[in-house]
Amino acid sequence: MNILLSSYTKGALHLKNHLVMAPMTRSRAIGNIPNDLMAEYYGQRSGAGLIITEGTAPLPEALGYPRIPGVFSQAQVEGWKKVTAAVHANGSRFFLQLMHTGRIGHKDNLPEGKVLVGASSIRAAGQISTDKGGLQDHSAPAALTTEGVKEVIRGHVVAAQHAMEAGFDGVELHGANGYLIEQFLNPNVNTRTDEYGGSIERRAAFAVELARNIADSIGKEKVGIRLSPYNTLGDMQPYPEVFETYRYLAQEMEKIGITYVHIGLSPQVQQKTLEAIRTSFTGTIIQCNGFTPETAEAALSSGRTDLVAFGRSFLANPDLDKRIAGKQALNQPDFTTLYTPGAKGYVDYPVEAKMAGEMPVHS
Numbered sequence: 001m002n003i004l005l006s007s008y009t010k011g012a013l014h015l016k017n018h019l020v021m022a023p024m025t026r027s028r029a030i031g032n033i034p035n036d037l038m039a040e041y042y043g044q045r046s047g048a049g050l051i052i053t054e055g056t057a058p059l060p061e062a063l064g065y066p067r068i069p070g071v072f073s074q075a076q077v078e079g080w081k082k083v084t085a086a087v088h089a090n091g092s093r094f095f096l097q098l099m100h101t102g103r104i105g106h107k108d109n110l111p112e113g114k115v116l117v118g119a120s121s122i123r124a125a126g127q128i129s130t131d132k133g134g135l136q137d138h139s140a141p142a143a144l145t146t147e148g149v150k151e152v153i154r155g156h157v158v159a160a161q162h163a164m165e166a167g168f169d170g171v172e173l174h175g176a177n178g179y180l181i182e183q184f185l186n187p188n189v190n191t192r193t194d195e196y197g198g199s200i201e202r203r204a205a206f207a208v209e210l211a212r213n214i215a216d217s218i219g220k221e222k223v224g225i226r227l228s229p230y231n232t233l234g235d236m237q238p239y240p241e242v243f244e245t246y247r248y249l250a251q252e253m254e255k256i257g258i259t260y261v262h263i264g265l266s267p268q269v270q271q272k273t274l275e276a277i278r279t280s281f282t283g284t285i286i287q288c289n290g291f292t293p294e295t296a297e298a299a300l301s302s303g304r305t306d307l308v309a310f311g312r313s314f315l316a317n318p319d320l321d322k323r324i325a326g327k328q329a330l331n332q333p334d335f336t337t338l339y340t341p342g343a344k345g346y347v348d349y350p351v352e353a354k355m356a357g358e359m360p361v362h363s
Protein backbone atom coordinates (compact mmCIF):
# COMPACT_ATOMS: atom_id res chain seq x y z
CA MET A 1 0.00 0.00 0.00
CA ASN A 2 2.62 2.44 -1.13
CA ILE A 3 0.47 5.46 -1.84
CA LEU A 4 -2.43 4.88 0.56
CA LEU A 5 -0.24 5.00 3.65
CA SER A 6 2.21 7.67 2.48
CA SER A 7 1.81 11.35 3.33
CA TYR A 8 -0.14 13.73 1.10
CA THR A 9 0.20 17.43 0.32
CA LYS A 10 -1.72 19.60 -2.09
CA GLY A 11 -2.16 23.32 -1.50
CA ALA A 12 -2.79 23.89 2.18
CA LEU A 13 -3.83 20.29 2.84
CA HIS A 14 -1.12 18.23 4.54
CA LEU A 15 -2.09 14.73 5.63
CA LYS A 16 -0.08 11.95 7.24
CA ASN A 17 -1.58 9.47 4.75
CA HIS A 18 -4.08 9.20 1.88
CA LEU A 19 -6.66 7.48 4.05
CA VAL A 20 -9.88 9.39 4.76
CA MET A 21 -12.58 8.37 7.19
CA ALA A 22 -15.91 8.98 5.43
CA PRO A 23 -18.70 10.90 7.16
CA MET A 24 -21.03 8.53 9.01
CA THR A 25 -24.10 9.36 11.06
CA ARG A 26 -23.98 7.34 14.29
CA SER A 27 -26.76 8.98 16.34
CA ARG A 28 -24.84 9.00 19.64
CA ALA A 29 -25.24 12.74 20.28
CA ILE A 30 -27.89 12.75 23.00
CA GLY A 31 -29.69 16.10 22.94
CA ASN A 32 -27.81 16.82 19.67
CA ILE A 33 -24.68 17.71 21.70
CA PRO A 34 -21.30 16.05 21.00
CA ASN A 35 -19.99 14.16 24.05
CA ASP A 36 -17.09 12.19 25.56
CA LEU A 37 -18.19 8.95 23.88
CA MET A 38 -17.93 10.62 20.49
CA ALA A 39 -14.48 11.97 21.40
CA GLU A 40 -13.43 8.40 22.19
CA TYR A 41 -14.89 7.05 18.91
CA TYR A 42 -13.22 9.62 16.67
CA GLY A 43 -9.98 9.51 18.67
CA GLN A 44 -9.81 5.74 18.13
CA ARG A 45 -9.95 6.31 14.36
CA SER A 46 -7.33 9.06 14.20
CA GLY A 47 -4.98 6.82 12.22
CA ALA A 48 -6.76 8.39 9.22
CA GLY A 49 -5.02 11.26 7.50
CA LEU A 50 -8.34 13.07 7.38
CA ILE A 51 -11.54 12.40 9.30
CA ILE A 52 -14.84 13.87 8.15
CA THR A 53 -17.45 13.95 10.91
CA GLU A 54 -20.89 12.51 10.69
CA GLY A 55 -23.50 14.82 9.14
CA THR A 56 -23.94 17.72 11.57
CA ALA A 57 -26.85 20.16 11.63
CA PRO A 58 -25.93 23.78 10.90
CA LEU A 59 -29.41 24.89 12.02
CA PRO A 60 -32.16 23.38 14.20
CA GLU A 61 -34.34 22.81 11.08
CA ALA A 62 -31.55 20.61 9.71
CA LEU A 63 -31.96 17.93 12.42
CA GLY A 64 -33.60 15.35 10.16
CA TYR A 65 -32.49 12.29 12.12
CA PRO A 66 -32.62 11.44 15.82
CA ARG A 67 -29.57 12.17 18.02
CA ILE A 68 -27.40 13.72 15.33
CA PRO A 69 -25.08 16.48 16.52
CA GLY A 70 -25.51 20.15 15.71
CA VAL A 71 -23.11 23.04 15.51
CA PHE A 72 -25.52 25.93 16.04
CA SER A 73 -25.39 26.31 19.86
CA GLN A 74 -22.57 27.17 22.24
CA ALA A 75 -23.08 23.88 24.11
CA GLN A 76 -22.47 22.03 20.82
CA VAL A 77 -19.31 24.04 20.15
CA GLU A 78 -18.02 23.16 23.64
CA GLY A 79 -18.86 19.48 23.03
CA TRP A 80 -17.03 19.44 19.70
CA LYS A 81 -13.90 20.94 21.35
CA LYS A 82 -13.33 17.64 23.19
CA VAL A 83 -13.72 15.70 19.95
CA THR A 84 -11.32 17.86 17.91
CA ALA A 85 -8.73 17.62 20.70
CA ALA A 86 -8.92 13.80 20.67
CA VAL A 87 -8.43 13.65 16.88
CA HIS A 88 -5.66 16.24 16.71
CA ALA A 89 -3.72 14.48 19.49
CA ASN A 90 -2.78 11.83 16.91
CA GLY A 91 -2.01 14.22 14.04
CA SER A 92 -5.15 13.57 12.02
CA ARG A 93 -6.89 16.45 10.24
CA PHE A 94 -10.57 16.92 10.98
CA PHE A 95 -13.37 18.43 8.86
CA LEU A 96 -16.92 18.86 10.09
CA GLN A 97 -19.64 17.80 7.65
CA LEU A 98 -22.42 20.41 7.50
CA MET A 99 -25.56 18.43 6.70
CA HIS A 100 -28.88 20.16 6.15
CA THR A 101 -31.27 17.27 5.64
CA GLY A 102 -33.99 19.46 4.09
CA ARG A 103 -37.04 17.35 3.21
CA ILE A 104 -35.42 14.14 4.49
CA GLY A 105 -36.74 14.24 8.03
CA HIS A 106 -39.75 14.16 10.27
CA LYS A 107 -41.34 16.78 12.49
CA ASP A 108 -40.85 14.46 15.50
CA ASN A 109 -37.08 14.76 15.03
CA LEU A 110 -37.17 18.57 15.02
CA PRO A 111 -37.10 20.85 18.04
CA GLU A 112 -40.45 22.26 19.18
CA GLY A 113 -41.80 24.90 16.81
CA LYS A 114 -39.47 24.07 13.86
CA VAL A 115 -40.79 22.87 10.51
CA LEU A 116 -39.22 20.69 7.84
CA VAL A 117 -38.08 22.76 4.85
CA GLY A 118 -37.12 21.95 1.27
CA ALA A 119 -36.30 23.53 -2.07
CA SER A 120 -39.95 22.88 -2.94
CA SER A 121 -42.89 21.41 -1.06
CA ILE A 122 -42.51 17.95 -2.65
CA ARG A 123 -42.50 15.25 0.02
CA ALA A 124 -39.85 12.54 -0.23
CA ALA A 125 -41.11 8.99 -0.67
CA GLY A 126 -39.95 6.58 2.00
CA GLN A 127 -39.63 6.52 5.76
CA ILE A 128 -37.31 7.86 8.42
CA SER A 129 -36.45 6.68 11.91
CA THR A 130 -37.82 8.69 14.85
CA ASP A 131 -37.36 8.08 18.57
CA LYS A 132 -41.02 8.94 19.28
CA GLY A 133 -42.81 6.76 16.72
CA GLY A 134 -40.24 4.44 15.13
CA LEU A 135 -40.16 4.43 11.34
CA GLN A 136 -42.52 7.06 9.90
CA ASP A 137 -43.20 8.54 6.48
CA HIS A 138 -41.16 11.68 5.78
CA SER A 139 -43.07 14.83 6.75
CA ALA A 140 -44.13 17.18 3.97
CA PRO A 141 -41.60 20.03 3.68
CA ALA A 142 -42.44 23.71 3.42
CA ALA A 143 -40.77 25.36 0.41
CA LEU A 144 -38.17 27.90 1.57
CA THR A 145 -38.93 31.48 0.53
CA THR A 146 -36.17 33.36 -1.31
CA GLU A 147 -35.34 35.21 1.91
CA GLY A 148 -35.54 31.86 3.71
CA VAL A 149 -32.83 30.44 1.41
CA LYS A 150 -30.60 33.41 2.19
CA GLU A 151 -31.22 32.88 5.89
CA VAL A 152 -30.19 29.22 5.55
CA ILE A 153 -26.98 30.34 3.82
CA ARG A 154 -26.25 32.84 6.60
CA GLY A 155 -26.93 30.06 9.13
CA HIS A 156 -24.34 27.84 7.43
CA VAL A 157 -21.75 30.63 7.59
CA VAL A 158 -22.31 31.01 11.35
CA ALA A 159 -22.13 27.22 11.72
CA ALA A 160 -18.81 27.18 9.84
CA GLN A 161 -17.49 29.90 12.17
CA HIS A 162 -18.60 27.77 15.11
CA ALA A 163 -16.72 24.82 13.63
CA MET A 164 -13.58 26.94 13.57
CA GLU A 165 -14.13 27.95 17.19
CA ALA A 166 -14.49 24.25 18.06
CA GLY A 167 -11.07 23.54 16.56
CA PHE A 168 -11.91 21.90 13.23
CA ASP A 169 -9.52 22.21 10.28
CA GLY A 170 -12.39 22.86 7.89
CA VAL A 171 -15.97 22.08 6.91
CA GLU A 172 -17.43 19.81 4.26
CA LEU A 173 -20.74 20.84 2.67
CA HIS A 174 -22.96 17.79 2.32
CA GLY A 175 -24.07 18.17 -1.28
CA ALA A 176 -24.71 14.44 -1.72
CA ASN A 177 -27.20 11.66 -0.95
CA GLY A 178 -30.42 13.60 -1.49
CA TYR A 179 -30.14 16.24 1.26
CA LEU A 180 -30.90 19.95 0.90
CA ILE A 181 -28.10 20.95 -1.49
CA GLU A 182 -28.97 18.08 -3.84
CA GLN A 183 -32.66 18.93 -3.46
CA PHE A 184 -31.78 22.31 -5.00
CA LEU A 185 -29.62 20.74 -7.74
CA ASN A 186 -32.20 18.21 -8.94
CA PRO A 187 -34.96 19.69 -11.15
CA ASN A 188 -37.36 16.88 -10.20
CA VAL A 189 -37.33 18.17 -6.64
CA ASN A 190 -36.56 21.86 -7.26
CA THR A 191 -39.55 23.41 -9.02
CA ARG A 192 -38.73 26.97 -7.87
CA THR A 193 -39.19 29.94 -10.16
CA ASP A 194 -36.94 32.39 -8.25
CA GLU A 195 -33.15 32.85 -8.50
CA TYR A 196 -32.61 29.36 -6.97
CA GLY A 197 -34.61 27.36 -9.54
CA GLY A 198 -34.83 26.77 -13.29
CA SER A 199 -31.51 26.72 -15.16
CA ILE A 200 -28.45 24.73 -14.09
CA GLU A 201 -26.82 27.93 -12.84
CA ARG A 202 -29.85 28.81 -10.74
CA ARG A 203 -30.28 25.33 -9.28
CA ALA A 204 -26.58 25.32 -8.42
CA ALA A 205 -26.69 28.84 -6.94
CA PHE A 206 -27.51 27.53 -3.44
CA ALA A 207 -24.41 25.29 -3.41
CA VAL A 208 -22.21 27.95 -4.98
CA GLU A 209 -23.31 30.73 -2.62
CA LEU A 210 -22.86 28.44 0.36
CA ALA A 211 -19.32 27.58 -0.69
CA ARG A 212 -18.39 31.16 -1.58
CA ASN A 213 -19.81 32.76 1.57
CA ILE A 214 -18.26 30.15 3.84
CA ALA A 215 -14.92 30.45 2.02
CA ASP A 216 -15.03 34.25 2.41
CA SER A 217 -15.68 33.82 6.11
CA ILE A 218 -13.30 31.04 7.23
CA GLY A 219 -10.90 30.69 4.29
CA LYS A 220 -11.27 28.80 1.01
CA GLU A 221 -8.63 26.27 2.06
CA LYS A 222 -10.96 25.21 4.88
CA VAL A 223 -13.90 24.27 2.63
CA GLY A 224 -14.76 21.00 0.91
CA ILE A 225 -17.94 19.71 -0.70
CA ARG A 226 -19.36 16.22 -1.08
CA LEU A 227 -21.24 15.46 -4.29
CA SER A 228 -22.97 12.34 -5.58
CA PRO A 229 -23.79 12.70 -9.28
CA TYR A 230 -26.45 10.22 -10.45
CA ASN A 231 -27.38 9.50 -6.84
CA THR A 232 -30.79 7.98 -6.19
CA LEU A 233 -30.74 8.02 -2.37
CA GLY A 234 -33.27 10.30 -0.69
CA ASP A 235 -35.86 9.69 -3.42
CA MET A 236 -33.72 11.41 -6.06
CA GLN A 237 -34.57 10.56 -9.67
CA PRO A 238 -32.13 10.94 -12.57
CA TYR A 239 -32.56 13.93 -14.91
CA PRO A 240 -31.11 14.66 -18.38
CA GLU A 241 -28.47 17.28 -17.57
CA VAL A 242 -26.62 15.62 -14.66
CA PHE A 243 -23.30 15.77 -16.51
CA GLU A 244 -23.61 19.51 -17.30
CA THR A 245 -24.75 20.25 -13.74
CA TYR A 246 -21.73 18.63 -12.10
CA ARG A 247 -19.26 19.99 -14.63
CA TYR A 248 -20.63 23.48 -13.89
CA LEU A 249 -20.42 22.89 -10.14
CA ALA A 250 -16.83 21.70 -10.40
CA GLN A 251 -15.94 24.80 -12.44
CA GLU A 252 -17.54 27.08 -9.85
CA MET A 253 -15.78 25.30 -6.99
CA GLU A 254 -12.52 25.82 -8.87
CA LYS A 255 -13.22 29.56 -9.17
CA ILE A 256 -13.86 29.80 -5.44
CA GLY A 257 -10.75 27.71 -4.83
CA ILE A 258 -12.10 25.35 -2.20
CA THR A 259 -9.75 22.66 -0.98
CA TYR A 260 -11.55 19.50 -2.02
CA VAL A 261 -14.39 17.86 -3.91
CA HIS A 262 -15.45 14.55 -2.35
CA ILE A 263 -17.33 12.25 -4.70
CA GLY A 264 -19.65 9.50 -3.56
CA LEU A 265 -19.51 6.96 -6.40
CA SER A 266 -22.47 4.86 -7.45
CA PRO A 267 -22.99 2.19 -10.10
CA GLN A 268 -24.92 4.74 -12.20
CA VAL A 269 -22.15 7.34 -12.25
CA GLN A 270 -20.81 8.07 -15.74
CA GLN A 271 -17.07 8.08 -16.30
CA LYS A 272 -17.24 11.28 -18.33
CA THR A 273 -18.78 13.12 -15.36
CA LEU A 274 -15.95 12.00 -13.08
CA GLU A 275 -13.44 13.06 -15.71
CA ALA A 276 -15.12 16.47 -16.14
CA ILE A 277 -14.92 17.06 -12.38
CA ARG A 278 -11.28 15.95 -12.33
CA THR A 279 -10.24 18.23 -15.18
CA SER A 280 -12.34 21.24 -14.10
CA PHE A 281 -11.24 21.17 -10.46
CA THR A 282 -7.53 21.34 -9.66
CA GLY A 283 -7.82 20.94 -5.88
CA THR A 284 -7.95 17.63 -4.04
CA ILE A 285 -10.39 14.95 -5.22
CA ILE A 286 -11.59 12.37 -2.72
CA GLN A 287 -13.49 9.31 -3.91
CA CYS A 288 -15.58 7.06 -1.69
CA ASN A 289 -17.95 4.10 -1.75
CA GLY A 290 -17.13 0.44 -1.89
CA PHE A 291 -13.33 0.66 -1.82
CA THR A 292 -11.09 -2.06 -0.46
CA PRO A 293 -7.45 -1.26 0.39
CA GLU A 294 -6.48 -2.89 -2.93
CA THR A 295 -8.95 -1.00 -5.13
CA ALA A 296 -8.07 2.21 -3.27
CA GLU A 297 -4.39 1.77 -4.05
CA ALA A 298 -5.23 1.13 -7.70
CA ALA A 299 -7.43 4.26 -7.89
CA LEU A 300 -4.66 6.36 -6.33
CA SER A 301 -1.98 5.07 -8.65
CA SER A 302 -4.21 5.64 -11.71
CA GLY A 303 -4.47 9.33 -10.77
CA ARG A 304 -8.29 9.26 -10.90
CA THR A 305 -8.40 10.46 -7.32
CA ASP A 306 -6.01 12.04 -4.81
CA LEU A 307 -7.46 10.46 -1.67
CA VAL A 308 -9.79 7.58 -0.87
CA ALA A 309 -12.41 7.56 1.87
CA PHE A 310 -13.58 4.45 3.71
CA GLY A 311 -16.93 4.30 5.51
CA ARG A 312 -17.92 0.93 6.91
CA SER A 313 -14.33 -0.31 7.07
CA PHE A 314 -13.41 2.58 9.40
CA LEU A 315 -16.58 2.12 11.40
CA ALA A 316 -15.68 -1.50 12.19
CA ASN A 317 -11.88 -1.10 12.28
CA PRO A 318 -10.64 1.73 14.46
CA ASP A 319 -7.10 0.71 13.56
CA LEU A 320 -7.74 0.51 9.82
CA ASP A 321 -4.38 2.09 8.92
CA LYS A 322 -2.50 -0.49 10.98
CA ARG A 323 -4.53 -3.35 9.59
CA ILE A 324 -3.84 -2.21 6.04
CA ALA A 325 -0.13 -1.90 6.83
CA GLY A 326 -0.08 -5.38 8.37
CA LYS A 327 -2.36 -6.87 5.70
CA GLN A 328 -4.64 -8.06 8.51
CA ALA A 329 -8.26 -9.14 8.11
CA LEU A 330 -10.94 -6.50 8.63
CA ASN A 331 -13.81 -6.66 11.15
CA GLN A 332 -17.29 -6.50 9.64
CA PRO A 333 -19.73 -3.82 10.85
CA ASP A 334 -22.62 -4.78 13.12
CA PHE A 335 -25.63 -3.36 11.31
CA THR A 336 -27.89 -3.64 14.37
CA THR A 337 -25.95 -0.96 16.28
CA LEU A 338 -25.28 1.58 13.51
CA TYR A 339 -27.64 4.19 14.96
CA THR A 340 -28.40 2.94 18.50
CA PRO A 341 -27.43 5.13 21.47
CA GLY A 342 -24.53 4.06 23.69
CA ALA A 343 -21.12 2.46 23.49
CA LYS A 344 -22.13 -0.93 22.07
CA GLY A 345 -21.16 -1.27 18.41
CA TYR A 346 -19.53 2.15 18.62
CA VAL A 347 -16.29 2.19 20.60
CA ASP A 348 -15.92 -1.56 21.25
CA TYR A 349 -14.76 -2.89 17.87
CA PRO A 350 -11.67 -5.04 18.47
CA VAL A 351 -8.28 -3.52 17.77
CA GLU A 352 -5.68 -5.98 16.56
CA ALA A 353 -2.69 -3.86 15.90
CA LYS A 354 -1.08 -1.61 18.46
CA MET A 355 -2.23 1.99 18.10
CA ALA A 356 1.18 3.57 17.99
CA GLY A 357 1.37 7.37 18.22
CA GLU A 358 2.07 9.27 14.99
CA MET A 359 4.03 12.43 14.63
CA PRO A 360 1.58 15.32 14.16
CA VAL A 361 1.64 16.94 10.73
CA HIS A 362 1.40 20.72 10.76
CA SER A 363 0.32 22.95 7.89
Ligand SMILES: Cc1cc2nc3c(=O)[nH]c(=O)nc-3n(C[C@H](O)[C@H](O)[C@H](O)COP(=O)(O)O)c2cc1C
Pocket residue numbers: 022023024025026054055097099174176177226264288289290291309310311312313338
Ligand atom coordinates in the same frame (compact mmCIF):
# COMPACT_ATOMS: atom_id res chain seq x y z
C1 LIG B 1 -23.80 4.16 9.25
C2 LIG B 1 -23.56 5.08 8.08
C3 LIG B 1 -23.87 6.42 8.20
C4 LIG B 1 -23.61 7.30 7.14
N1 LIG B 1 -23.82 8.65 7.32
C5 LIG B 1 -23.40 9.53 6.37
C6 LIG B 1 -23.41 10.93 6.63
O1 LIG B 1 -23.77 11.41 7.71
N2 LIG B 1 -22.96 11.74 5.63
C7 LIG B 1 -22.53 11.26 4.42
O2 LIG B 1 -22.15 12.05 3.56
N3 LIG B 1 -22.50 9.94 4.17
C8 LIG B 1 -22.90 9.07 5.12
N4 LIG B 1 -22.77 7.71 4.90
C9 LIG B 1 -22.17 7.22 3.64
C10 LIG B 1 -20.67 6.98 3.82
O3 LIG B 1 -19.97 8.21 3.95
C11 LIG B 1 -20.10 6.22 2.62
O4 LIG B 1 -20.38 6.94 1.44
C12 LIG B 1 -20.68 4.80 2.51
O5 LIG B 1 -20.55 4.12 3.74
C13 LIG B 1 -20.00 4.00 1.40
O6 LIG B 1 -18.62 3.87 1.65
P1 LIG B 1 -18.04 2.43 2.14
O7 LIG B 1 -18.35 1.48 1.05
O8 LIG B 1 -16.57 2.66 2.33
O9 LIG B 1 -18.74 2.08 3.41
C14 LIG B 1 -23.06 6.81 5.93
C15 LIG B 1 -22.78 5.45 5.81
C16 LIG B 1 -23.01 4.58 6.87
C17 LIG B 1 -22.65 3.12 6.73
